[in-house]
Structure formats: structure tokens, C-alpha cells
Amino acid sequence: MANLVTSFMLWLCLISYAYITIHAAPVWPRGRSTRFYDFKIQTMTVNKLCNSKQIVTVNNMFPGPVVYAQEGDRLIVKVTNESPYNATIHWHGVRQILSCWFDGPSYITQCPIQAGQSFTYEFTMVKQKGTFFWHAHVSWLRATVYGALVVYPKPGVPYPFKYPYEEHIVILGEYWLQDIVQLERQVLASGGGPPPASAYTINGHPGPNYNCSANDVYKIDVVPGKTYLLRLINAGLNMENFFAIANHRLTIVEADAEYTKPFTTDRVMLGPGQTINVLVTADQTIGKYSMAMGPYMSAQNVPFQNISAIAYFQYAGAVPNSLSLPARLPSFNDNLAVKTVMDGLRGLNTSDVPKEIDTNLFLTIGLNVNKCQSKTPQQNCQGLNNGTMSASMNNISFIKPTVSVLEAYYKGIEGYFTDNFPGAPFRFYDFVNGAPNNAPNDTSSMNGTRVKVLEYGTRVQLILQDTGTVTTENHPIHLHGYSFYVVGYGAGNYNPQTASLNLVDPPYMNTIGVPVGGWAAIRFVADNPGVWFMHCHFDIHQSWGLGTVFIVKNGKGHLETLPHPPADLPRC
Numbered sequence: 001m002a003n004l005v006t007s008f009m010l011w012l013c014l015i016s017y018a019y020i021t022i023h024a025a026p027v028w029p030r031g032r033s034t035r036f037y038d039f040k041i042q043t044m045t046v047n048k049l050c051n052s053k054q055i056v057t058v059n060n061m062f063p064g065p066v067v068y069a070q071e072g073d074r075l076i077v078k079v080t081n082e083s084p085y086n087a088t089i090h091w092h093g094v095r096q097i098l099s100c101w102f103d104g105p106s107y108i109t110q111c112p113i114q115a116g117q118s119f120t121y122e123f124t125m126v127k128q129k130g131t132f133f134w135h136a137h138v139s140w141l142r143a144t145v146y147g148a149l150v151v152y153p154k155p156g157v158p159y160p161f162k163y164p165y166e167e168h169i170v171i172l173g174e175y176w177l178q179d180i181v182q183l184e185r186q187v188l189a190s191g192g193g194p195p196p197a198s199a200y201t202i203n204g205h206p207g208p209n210y211n212c213s214a215n216d217v218y219k220i221d222v223v224p225g226k227t228y229l230l231r232l233i234n235a236g237l238n239m240e241n242f243f244a245i246a247n248h249r250l251t252i253v254e255a256d257a258e259y260t261k262p263f264t265t266d267r268v269m270l271g272p273g274q275t276i277n278v279l280v281t282a283d284q285t286i287g288k289y290s291m292a293m294g295p296y297m298s299a300q301n302v303p304f305q306n307i308s309a310i311a312y313f314q315y316a317g318a319v320p321n322s323l324s325l326p327a328r329l330p331s332f333n334d335n336l337a338v339k340t341v342m343d344g345l346r347g348l349n350t351s352d353v354p355k356e357i358d359t360n361l362f363l364t365i366g367l368n369v370n371k372c373q374s375k376t377p378q379q380n381c382q383g384l385n386n387g388t389m390s391a392s393m394n395n396i397s398f399i400k401p402t403v404s405v406l407e408a409y410y411k412g413i414e415g416y417f418t419d420n421f422p423g424a425p426f427r428f429y430d431f432v433n434g435a436p437n438n439a440p441n442d443t444s445s446m447n448g449t450r451v452k453v454l455e456y457g458t459r460v461q462l463i464l465q466d467t468g469t470v471t472t473e474n475h476p477i478h479l480h481g482y483s484f485y486v487v488g489y490g491a492g493n494y495n496p497q498t499a500s501l502n503l504v505d506p507p508y509m510n511t512i513g514v515p516v517g518g519w520a521a522i523r524f525v526a527d528n529p530g531v532w533f534m535h536c537h538f539d540i541h542q543s544w545g546l547g548t549v550f551i552v553k554n555g556k557g558h559l560e561t562l563p564h565p566p567a568d569l570p571r572c
């Protein structure tokens with residue numbers, strides 16, 4: 001990985017803009033420096049788990065190339081699709097201030113880049129730094145199309161903690177032996193759930209617990225006594241994961257690319273879409289220690305991969321072929337371990353937490369089972385009770401339109417979405433224990449491409465309420481275009497009378513694991529005009545419709561107005 005990283009640092013060009021203020025000049029963020037990257041989406045052959053297969057990647061690297069920048073830089077990434085599939089790239093966690101056109105979710109902000117076509121993403125890291133990642137945002141391609149995006153502070157600005165001796169990127173993933181595009185097609189046609197991944201991976205490597213993988217293992221060489229910064233990223237598709245290092249403690253200093261107050265723990269949990277920076281000091285006896293990634297599965301009766309991916313944290317001077325000391329992961333359903341990590345996440349810079357709100361939305365999130373509509377139920381209705389699985393927010397399954405919502409909205413093309421996404425469920429009932437229609441029997445959802453329109457500058461609170469319609473589950477809910485303060489969360493049904501909110505030092509995140517059978521309250525100010533997807537970061541739930549879209553209207557003047565679309569915006 002380290003080699004790949006250095007070898008990729010061929011920035012084609014590095015231009016410094018002198019920042020000249022001219023009256024009436026275009027005023028959207030330009031950035032200090034501009035960094036150019038060239039992404040070629042290609043298929044390549046990999047050998048893993050005793051099998052060789054073709055996967056889709058960027059620049060023939062797996063994981064893909066690391067994109068480096070500094071806060072305030074402008075990134076220009078030309079993406080050429082040399083794969084046979086539709087593709088887009090999303091810059092997960094990048095707020096895309098006034099650059100919604102380059103956000104990347106297919107059919108939300110753009111049509112996919114078709115085979116043989118290209119599209120150039122251009123955006124600025126406005127007041128953002130830390131660990132991000134990029135991934136394909138079309139079908140389930142991100143199973144292999146992902147990589148890190150690391151943004152350093154401005155020159156001369158230190159980290160708010162002791163400078164680490166070295167830093168390493170640690171990307172957690174899920175790997176399938178089956179072709180991912182076929183797998184997606186089969187699962188969605190079946191009406192049932194997805195099979196577990198063939199393996200978990202750490203930087204693409206399953207490690208010694210898996211067949212034929214004793215040497216397919218990632219390793220960090222450490223010097224005794226030194227402190228390391230690990231940039232943990234969960235790029236998995238459908239699973240949340242614990243991560244731990246044998247005998248070593250982890251000090252969380254950043255979550256979702258925002259600093260946190262330091263919090264020391266034995267393990268962390270990351271849902272897909274989450275990033276956490278931890279400091280680890282090599283303060284144990286010289287040896288070889290396991291870094292382990294294992295499952296966190298909060299839903300009932302869902303099959304999952306139970307073999308941990310292992311990497312090594314190996315001290316200089318350790319006997320190379322010795323067995324590594326095993327890491328202790330929580331059991332797969334240890335909800336308390338998850339809560340403990342969450343309780344420890346406190347924002348470091350939280351002076352702008354919205355104390356007042358203008359709009360309070362209540363959104364249920366969960367799974368549904370719809371009645372079988374197929375003439376071949378054996379093939380197509382393999383969900384619970386011989387129905388088809390679905391998922392929803394406020395009991396509406398989001399259907400992606402055939403042109404992007406952003407284009408339809410911007411150009412005023414009618415017929416692709418409706419602006420009637422409800423700000424509250426149609427009925428209030430016992431969400432955790434009941435069913436939405438005629439509880440407890442009718443578990444079906446409605447389909448629609450319904451969006452919620454917000455005026456520029458609205459101070460929004462969202463209550464995300466997990467439902468137990470099919471099974472309760474911790475859902476990693478991700479919002480595009482914004483970070484939000486996680487001002488509260490708890491077990492059971494949300495009750496405004498008893499819910500206690502933290503308006504003092506909440507973490508500022510872009511993906512929140514809503515507690516299983518519980519709720520979370522998040523706040524943000526809708527000051528970035530555009531069309532922003534919010535969805536469960538489990539791809540299977542996204543495919544089943546667990547998402548919605550916010551349209552944030554323009555405010556006044558250039559600085560509050562979404563610019564025109566780029567000329568090379570892909571056509572559908």
C-alpha cells in the first residue's frame with residue numbers, strides 16, 4: 001500500500017492561484033492550489049481466496065489510488081470509464097459547497113458515465129480536512145471501486161494532538177467471489193436478502209483466517225515506542241464492523257473528517273461510510289500483533305460473514321514467522337460496545353451547533369416486506385413470508401428516476417420527482433415493535449421519488465427513528481452535501497419529553513449509525529444549495545429504497561447560488 005501511495009503521487013500539475021479579488025468576479029470557492037488526478041475505471045484480474053476473477057477498479061489498483069490534498073485546495077479529477085459498466089465517483093464526506101454537480105450519486109446529481117465516456121469532477125475542500133474516501137455511486141460497484149481521500153491541514157496548522165511518527169490508511173472492505181454486478185441483479189430479482197461477503201478485507205487483503213490468504217495480508221511495521229495515526233475507513237457494502245488491535249489501545253481523535261476530543265478505547269465500530277482516525281502507540285513488548293476486523297450485526301436472522309480479516313501490527317525486531325497475538329473483538333451483537341464508542345465521540349470545535357431550529361423532521365427508517373406481485377414467486381419472492389424485501393423512510397421506498405433529480409430540478413423538467421416527501425410518518429405507532437399499516441400485519445411500503453424542499457438557511461433537525469417492522473437494525477444513515485451535529489440518540493421510540501440533547505460538544509459527522517431499535521437526532525443548517533441524497537449506506541438497503549432527497553434552494557447572490565452545470569455532464 002505504502003508503495004502504491006508514493007508511486008501514485010504523480011500530481012500531474014500543481015498550480016498556485018494568487019488570490020486576487022476583483023469586484024463582481026465569480027465568487028464560488030476557487031481553492032489555494034489545484035491538484036489534478038486521472039482516474040481510469042478499469043477491470044482487472046485479481047487472485048484472492050484461491051480464485052481469480054475480474055473486478056472493477058481505478059487505475060488497476062485495489063484499493064484504488066489515494067487522493068491527497070490540503071484544506072482549501074481545489075481537486076480536479078478526470079474520470080474515464082474504461083469498464084463495461086455505468087460508473088460515477090462520489091467524494092464521500094466532501095461537502096461540495098456550490099458544487100453539487102460533482103457530488104456523484106447516480107440519478108441524484110448526475111447520470112452515470114457510460115462505458116467509454118469521461119467526466120471531470122471539480123470541487124474545493126472548503127474548510128474541510130481529515131480522512132475521507134471516494135467510491136463508485138452506481139449499482140454495487142463500490143464493492144471494489146473505492147479509495148482514500150486524505151486532506152491535510154493548511155500549511156503550518158498543526159494537528160490538535162501530538163504529531164504521529166507515521167500515518168497509515170486502513171480501509172475495511174467486503175469482497176465477493178461472485179461478479180458483483182451479477183450478484184446485485186440476482187439478489188434484487190430474488191426479492192430476498194443478499195448473501196454474506198466471501199471475505200472481509202483490510203486494504204484489500206483478507207489475511208490468514210481465510211483460505212489461500214496466509215500471504216494475502218496487510219502489515220504495518222512499527223518502531224517500538226512510536227505513535228501511529230491510523231486512518232480507518234469502512235468501505236464495506238452491507239456490514240458494519242468492529243476493529244481492534246491485540247493488546248493496544250486506540251485513541252480516537254477524528255470521526256468523519258472532523259476532530260473529536262481524544263477518547264481511548266479497546267475497539268471501534270465503523271459502519272460503511274464512516275471514517276475514524278485513531279492514534280496507536282507501540283508500547284507493548286516486541287512482537288507481532290493482529291489488527292482485526294469483525295462483524296457487527298444488529299439485525300435478527302440475517303446471515304453474515306463471521307470470519308475476521310486480520311492484518312499485522314508488527315514491531316521491528318519481532319520474529320517474522322511467529323504467530324500473531326490475537327485481537328479481541330466484541331461479539332457480533334454487542335450493542336453496548338457500539339454505544340460505548342458512540343458515547344465517547346465528542347466534537348472538538350462545536351461553537352456553531354444550531355441551538356434553535358426552524359424545521360423539525362421526523363423520519364422512520366427500516367425494512368418492509370411487500371406482497372409478492374410476481375407470476376413466478378419461487379424465483380422472485382424469496383423475502384420473508386414469501387414477499388419481496390424493501391426498505392423505506394417514512395414508509396416510502398425511494399425510486400431513483402431516469403434522469404438525475406438535480407438536472408430535472410435545475411432545468412425545471414417535470415415528471416421525474418414530486419416534492420411531497422412527508423416531514424413525519426403518516427401514522428405514529430409503536431415504531432420499534434409495530435408495523436406501519438394495520439399493525440402488526442401489513443408491512444408494505446409505498447414507492448415514490450419524493451423529495452423534501454428546504455429554503456436556503458433553514459436550521460434543520462432530523463429525528464431518525466429505527467423501526468422493527470421486519471427487524472430492528474443499526475442503519476448507517478449518510479447525508480450528502482453536509483456534515484451534521486449528532487445532538488442525541490437513544491433506545492426505543494423517540495420521546496421529545498424525555499430525550500436529552502447534547503448541544504455542547506456533539507460530534508460533527510456525515511454518517512450516523514442510528515442505534516438498533518432506537519433513534520438519533522441530528523442538526524444542520526441547509527446553507528448549501530443543491531440536491532442532496534440521504535440514504536442508508538448499506539447498498540442493499542439503498543437498492544431497496546432506504547433514502548430520500550433534500551433540495552436546498554438558492555439563497556441570495558452568487559455565494560448562495562448553485563452555478564451552471566459543467567459542459568461535460570454525462571447524459572442519460
Ligand code: C2O
Binds near residue numbers: 137535537
Ligand atoms: Cu458514501 Cu451516497 O455515499
